[in-house]
Structures are given as structure tokens and as C-alpha cells.
Amino acid sequence: MKKNFFTVVILVVSLTTMVGCGTRVSKDIENTGNVNQPSNIGSDKNPQGADITYVNEKYGFSLVFPGYWQDQYNVEDVHGIGVRIHHKPTWLKNGAGTLFQITVFDKSKDEWNTQVKTAVETIGLWKIYENEKEVLGFSSPTDVQYIPDDKLLSSKYMKMENDVLKIVETFEKLN
Known part of the structure; x- marks a missing residue:
């Protein structure tokens, strides 16, 4: 029974990562606990404008x-287990566009240790942070997320x- 439960959990994590293109999306996700703030970090490297500091308050991390x-x-927000970042125009057009x-x-649930082997093998999951309470992993799509017929997008x-x-x-x- 325990083995079946972990298999189901691993499949859910794998599928939510890989199936970003499964539904047609008509509007932006709201209330994800995210704050997007202009930042001067690295702006000298980006002549098109200041870099953007993305802050995720729900999961307590930032990216630039x-x-x-x-x-x-x-x-x-992916079903309370993390976040998925999309190329917005592609995502709005056909529900694909997952970047990572x-x-x-x-x-406390030992999720990383029980799921990591399969996740690393199937979706290329990398550990990017660990503390006494949680482990955060990074993955990118394993399938085509852009629209091949739309050259501009x-x-x-x-x-x-x-x-x-x-x-x-x-x-x-952050915390």
C-alpha cells in the first residue's frame, strides 16, 4: 500500500511538471502570493531595463x-507543491510555454528522499535548496513547450x- 501511494505521488509530481501544455488558458492565475518588483541587480548587464526581482511569499524565495x-x-501555483513559470504569450495561446x-x-513527510530518485530520472529534478523543514527542487520541461508553427512566439x-x-x-x- 505504501509503495502504491509513493508511486502515485511521484506520478503526480512528474505529470504536473511535464503536462504544462495540457489545457487551454484564458486568463492569468491570480492570488499566487507573488510580488514582481523592479530591481537594480545586474541592470548594467541588461540594457533593456532593470532586472525583475520575483518574490514568492508563499514558498519564501526570490529569483531575478x-x-x-x-x-x-x-x-x-501548482497544486500547493510549488510554482511553474511560463512564457505568457504561449501559455495564453495554447496552455504550453512552461520554462521551469x-x-x-x-x-517531515520525507518527500524528497522517497520521490527524488524517480523524479531525477524522469524529469531531471535538481536540488537547489535544503533546510531542516524542506527541500526545493528545480526542473525544466522534458517536452516541447513552444508552438513550432508560430516562428515569432x-x-x-x-x-x-x-x-x-x-x-x-x-x-x-527568504525565510
Whole structure:
């Protein structure tokens, strides 16, 4: 019974990470506990404007996005287990556009240790933070998230996708 439960949990985490393109979306997600603030961090490296400090109050972390991401991304709260960052125009057009996901694992439930092996093998999950209460993991899509027939949108998505690893390096835990 315990093995089946963990298998189901692993499948849910894997599917929520990989199936970002499964539904048509007509409006932005609201009330995700996120604050997007202009920042001067690294602005000398970005001639298009100040970088954006994304603060997630619900999960207690921040990331720094390049200034040109302004109005080009949205954040989806993924069923209380983390957040998924999307290329907004693609996401609004067909429900795809996932750039990356931050997933929170509860240490009191031993979620990281029981789920990590399968998650690392199936979705390329990386540990980016750990304390006595939780482990935060990073993953990026394993399937095509842009619209191949839409050259303009796919080009914009791929440009943002190229920034993802640099963004994850800016991760800071707030509490």
C-alpha cells in the first residue's frame, strides 16, 4: 500500500511538471502570493531595463529575471507543491510555454528522499535548496513547450528558455 501511494505521488509530481501544455488558458492565475518588483541587480548587464526581482511569499524565495521578461511571463501555483513559470504569450495561446518549475518537498513527510530518485530520472529534478523543514527542487520541461508553427512566439520562448539556468543561479531563500 505504501509503495502504491509513493508511486502515485511521484506520478503526480512528474505529470504536473511535464503536462504544462495540457489545457487551454484564458486568463492569468491570480492570488499566487507573488510580488514582481523592479530591481537594480545586474541592470548594467541588461540594457533593456532593470532586472525583475520575483518574490514568492508563499514558498519564501526570490529569483531575478532579465528586464525584457517584463510582461512576458506568468506564474502558476501548482497544486500547493510549488510554482511553474511560463512564457505568457504561449501559455495564453495554447496552455504550453512552461520554462521551469520550483517544487517544494516537505521533509517531515520525507518527500524528497522517497520521490527524488524517480523524479531525477524522469524529469531531471535538481536540488537547489535544503533546510531542516524542506527541500526545493528545480526542473525544466522534458517536452516541447513552444508552438513550432508560430516562428515569432517560438523564437521568444527559446530566448527566455536560454536564461533559465542563469535565473536559477539567482535563487535566494527568504525565510
